[in-house]
Amino acid sequence: xxxxxxxxxxxxxxLGALGWISASNARFGASAASAQGAAKSQExxxxxDNFSYMPHDITVTAGTTVIWVNNDDIPxxxxxxxxxxxxxxxxxxxxxxxxxxxxGTYEYFCSIHPKMTAKxxxx
Amino acid sequence: MGKIITENLNNDGVDRRGxxxxxxxxxxxxxCLIQGGVLKSFALxxxxxxxxxxxxxxxxxxxxxDSHIGFDKAANPDVTAxxxxxxxxxxxxxxxxxxxxxxxxxxHLSKASEFDTLDQTLKSIHTEKIxxxxxxxxVLNDNGEQYRERYGKGSFGDGWYSFxxxxxxxxxxxxxxxxxxxxxxxxxxxxxxxxxxDVKSLKSSTPIVVFAHIPLWSVYPEWGWGTDDSAQALxxxxxxxxxxxxxxxxHQVMQKVEGNVTFHTAMSTAFPQPQPGTAPSPGPMKVPAxxxxxxxxLTNVNFVRGKHTLAVVDSTLQG
Numbered sequence: 001x002x003x004x005x006x007x008x009x010x011x012x013x014x015l016g017a018l019g020w021i022s023a024s025n026a027r028f029g030a031s032a033a034s035a036q037g038a039a040k041s042q043e044x045x046x047x048x049d050n051f052s053y054m055p056h057d058i059t060v061t062a063g064t065t066v067i068w069v070n071n072d073d074i075p076x077x078x079x080x081x082x083x084x085x086x087x088x089x090x091x092x093x094x095x096x097x098x099x100x101x102x103x104g105t106y107e108y109f110c111s112i113h114p115k116m117t118a119k120x121x122x123x
Numbered sequence: 124m125g126k127i128i129t130e131n132l133n134n135d136g137v138d139r140r141g142x143x144x145x146x147x148x149x150x151x152x153x154x155c156l157i158q159g160g161v162l163k164s165f166a167l168x169x170x171x172x173x174x175x176x177x178x179x180x181x182x183x184x185x186x187x188x189d190s191h192i193g194f195d196k197a198a199n200p201d202v203t204a205x206x207x208x209x210x211x212x213x214x215x216x217x218x219x220x221x222x223x224x225x226x227x228x229x230x231h232l233s234k235a236s237e238f239d240t241l242d243q244t245l246k247s248i249h250t251e252k253i254x255x256x257x258x259x260x261x262v263l264n265d266n267g268e269q270y271r272e273r274y275g276k277g278s279f280g281d282g283w284y285s286f287x288x289x290x291x292x293x294x295x296x297x298x299x300x301x302x303x304x305x306x307x308x309x310x311x312x313x314x315x316x317x318x319x320x321d322v323k324s325l326k327s328s329t330p331i332v333v334f335a336h337i338p339l340w341s342v343y344p345e346w347g348w349g350t351d352d353s354a355q356a357l358x359x360x361x362x363x364x365x366x367x368x369x370x371x372x373x374h375q376v377m378q379k380v381e382g383n384v385t386f387h388t389a390m391s392t393a394f395p396q397p398q399p400g401t402a403p404s405p406g407p408m409k410v411p412a413x414x415x416x417x418x419x420x421l422t423n424v425n426f427v428r429g430k431h432t433l434a435v436v437d438s439t440l441q442g
Contacts, residue, residue: 091232
């Protein structure tokens with residue numbers, strides 16, 4: 001009985017430790033898979049429609065994944081002006097996502113219709 | 124073959140606006156004739172001395188554009204069908220065209236299947252040869268590699284080239300590559316250098332026809348309808364007596380005359396786009412099904428030796 005209880009105590013302690021480690025990992029921005037209810041990965045959606053990105057300029061925290069969705073009836077692309085990211089041609093309903101780990105200002109445009117420009121500010 | 128009749132005040136079928144356009148780009152002291160449905164211009168001084176056979180075209184060719192094979196949205200769910208209708212119009216011409224120019228956006232998404240369907244469909248045109256320049260929809264994902272493999276034989280760089288037909292010098296330019304953020308169409312340094320060299324030794328009396336996808340003049344920059352470095356290209360052609368620039372991209376007919384240069388854009392065979400500034404964006408324009416074919420079409424070009432310009436006639440798929 002004593003052994004069982006002590007095993008239980010050890011197990012609980014270990015679980016507790018794991019929980020603490022997971023929470024710490026989440027604080028340091030690791031993948032969301034193991035974090036239980038702690039900081040989940042941020043996701044922000046940018047819609048593409050009528051030859052424009054909406055919202056046009058967004059500000060996000062480092063570690064955020066931005067997902068672009070093409071709702072227009074013509075294909076568009078998402079291309080960083082500094083080669084940080086580059087999507088294939090997105091047809092209607094196609095998506096492209098990129099995780100912004102480093103702070104900075106990321107200007108991007110549509111390489112098919114270069115008048116379409118926007119930016120992501122990562123803090 | 125249906126013609127655009129934009130002002131038909133007396134309901135007698137005479138295309139007065141087209142007639143006036145002809146007068147405008149042909150200059151003063153010029154007779155504009157409609158013969159066999161084709162507008163032609165003649166210097167008055169020459170008409171009296173010409174016999175009938177000379178009034179026939181020396182060279183006739185057709186421009187089609189923006190077939191967008193693969194597009195299937197509301198503006199036109201079957202772009203292959205409307206392309207076939209355009210081909211039927213071409214094959215119905217009294218005189219088969221010497222060749223056909225396709226000024227780009229052959230495909231909608233640069234897919235192999237789209238290029239395949241286009242090639243299959245174009246086989247039924249009754250003409251000797253088809254020349255192409257790419258649109259921005261033809262160079263997606265691979266920097267135009269597939270386009271050049273299929274249509275770029277004998278071309279340079281991104282796919283530019285020139286050829287001669289019956290004394291007319293044709294130049295195919297590519298202005299849809301390496302587009303910069305916030306910019307318009309772009310020819311680039313290498314192509315401009317090639318162009319300067321290509322026309323260097325031609326006599327100034329050589330008629331020049333330049334064809335490229337995005338307009339080489341500033342139609343509407345807000346919508347990307349222009350080319351950043353076209354002025355330099357046109358400077359190499361300044362000395363020539365007749366320069367005709369044929370473009371696509373905007374899916375509607377627009378024409379401008381600047382000295383010896385006539386600029387002309389063609390309709391699409393796939394879907395229309397709005398006139399500049401009349402819509403929030405230049406995307407496919409949905410119209411009632413009955414009106415669609417009146418906004419799609421092709422361009423017939425006639426060159427008569429000795430004239431200082433080409434006779435350019437647009438016709439829709441209607442009628």
